[in-house]
Amino acid sequence: xxxxxxENERCKGCELCVTVCxxxxxxxxxxxxxxxxxxxxxxxxxxxxTGCGFCFLVCPDLAVTVVxxxxxxxxxxxxxx
Amino acid sequence: xxxxxxxxxxxxxxxxxxxPGCTHGIIHRLVAEAIEELGVLEKTVGVCPVGCAVFAYDxxxxxxxxxxxxxxxxxxxxxxRVLPESVVFTYQGDGDLAAIGTAxxxxxxxxxxxxxxxxxxxxxxxxxxGQMAPTTLLGQKTTTTPFGRQSSVAGYPxxxxxxxxxxxxxxxxxxxxxxxxxxILRAKKAILKAFNVQLKGLGFSLVEVLSTCPxxxxxxxxxxxxxxxxxxxxxxxxxxxxxxxxxx
Numbered sequence: 001x002x003x004x005x006x007e008n009e010r011c012k013g014c015e016l017c018v019t020v021c022x023x024x025x026x027x028x029x030x031x032x033x034x035x036x037x038x039x040x041x042x043x044x045x046x047x048x049x050t051g052c053g054f055c056f057l058v059c060p061d062l063a064v065t066v067v068x069x070x071x072x073x074x075x076x077x078x079x080x081x
Numbered sequence: 082x083x084x085x086x087x088x089x090x091x092x093x094x095x096x097x098x099x100x101p102g103c104t105h106g107i108i109h110r111l112v113a114e115a116i117e118e119l120g121v122l123e124k125t126v127g128v129c130p131v132g133c134a135v136f137a138y139d140x141x142x143x144x145x146x147x148x149x150x151x152x153x154x155x156x157x158x159x160x161x162r163v164l165p166e167s168v169v170f171t172y173q174g175d176g177d178l179a180a181i182g183t184a185x186x187x188x189x190x191x192x193x194x195x196x197x198x199x200x201x202x203x204x205x206x207x208x209x210x211g212q213m214a215p216t217t218l219l220g221q222k223t224t225t226t227p228f229g230r231q232s233s234v235a236g237y238p239x240x241x242x243x244x245x246x247x248x249x250x251x252x253x254x255x256x257x258x259x260x261x262x263x264x265i266l267r268a269k270k271a272i273l274k275a276f277n278v279q280l281k282g283l284g285f286s287l288v289e290v291l292s293t294c295p296x297x298x299x300x301x302x303x304x305x306x307x308x309x310x311x312x313x314x315x316x317x318x319x320x321x322x323x324x325x326x327x328x329x
Contacts, residue, residue, distance in 0.1 A: 013101060014295075015102070016302055020262055053086060057266070058262060058265065059106070060103055060105065060106030060107050061097055061099075062088055062092070062106065062110060065085060065086055067084070067086075068084060069083055069084075070084045
């Protein structure tokens with residue numbers, strides 16, 4: 001199963017990953033605050049992740065790491081418009 | 082086997098100072114990945130602008146020079162001529178390249194300097210607090226056009242890519258955006274191509290990247306991405322304006 005890791009200290013809570021996620025499974029953490037005062041992004045339902053990597057592509061602060069099986073689907077439901 | 086997205090070697094392990102949602106970070110990554118993939122990190126020299134990206138020398142893992150405002154193509158010209166084997170790029174915003182640095186840009190292109198210019202266009206002066214830039218859209222509100230830019234007072238948006246494409250010394254001129262995953266992948270290809278044009282010695286290459294400024298546009302970062310799609314791209318159409326005859 002694909003895994004997504006967010007580096008909380010790099011996240012500025014800009015929500016770009018939340019916007020582009022085709023499965024809508026990223027949200028800003030409601031309770032947690034990093035040392036810069038931002039609510040970092042978290043996965044709400046990791047089981048739905050396809051490993052498409054859109055969140056990695058769009059993150060301006062390189063806070064996202066996506067790990068998936070080689071040759072795994074990694075497919076997205078849309079074309080990333 | 083598991084494959085993982087990797088942090089590019091082209092960037093230092095440092096937090097960007099940019100505002101939340103500013104797409105400078107994406108463009109930094111694309112440029113750094115292109116340099117790394119071409120295997121030229123050790124011989125690359127970047128030239129920083131004055132503007133929000135003024136600290137880019139802290140972020141890139143190659144040699145960097147800080148130029149006076151707008152003069153990055155002139156500094157890059159000097160570096161490239163003294164070290165012809167090096168890969169030289171400038172990273173400039175619209176206030177730097179399209180306002181105070183127009184002359185340097187136009188003449189670097191006219192001389193066909195073998196350098197690559199990454200032109201980050203977000204239609205506003207970011208670092209100084211959101212004043213009108215030459216690239217500000219008609220009707221766009223900035224701190225110096227509080228009722229929206231009017232052509233009768235402040236003229237028209239400057240279309241740099243179209244202008245540079247008319248110059249014979251320019252080999253590759255294209256405009257891309259980083260407002261969606263699809264466009265980000267296209268931007269990556271364009272930046273790679275621009276560096277390839279330089280490596281082949283074909284002439285000046287310019288990649289204009291439509292970027293966002295959520296802070297000075299007064300929008301949330303997701304709204305800013307939509308604003309690029311709905312307002313900027315109709316004025317600044319994406320695509321290649323000049324490609325080398327022998328396709329790279």
